[in-house]
Amino acid sequence: xxxxxxxxxxxxxxxxxxxxxxxxxxxxxxxxxxxxxxxxxxxxxxxxxxxxxxxxxxxxxxxxxxxxxxxxxxxxxx
Numbered sequence: 001x002x003x004x005x006x007x008x009x010x011x012x013x014x015x016x017x018x019x020x021x022x023x024x025x026x027x028x029x030x031x032x033x034x035x036x037x038x039x040x041x042x043x044x045x046x047x048x049x050x051x052x053x054x055x056x057x058x059x060x061x062x063x064x065x066x067x068x069x070x071x072x073x074x075x076x077x078x
Contacts, residue, residue, distance in 0.1 A: 001071040004030065005053070007038075010062050015042070016055040018070055023051040030055055030070045038070055 005020040016039055018030070028041045030053075039055030046052040059065065 002074050004070050004072050018053040020051045020053045
């Protein structure tokens, strides 16, 4: 697992805003520290050197995830 960033906000439109360390591709699944699916990347916004990710939540009660660190599971290439 690789740390991607931290959830900053849950918007009134029903999406998470994540302050990311680097941009990742769309449709990637994002996980919490217990490898539970948190959301899917639907947009990347902001400057290239400090991007923000917009996630569609996959959890119940998404408000409780604000402030949590989020991760992506990396797979080894063959």
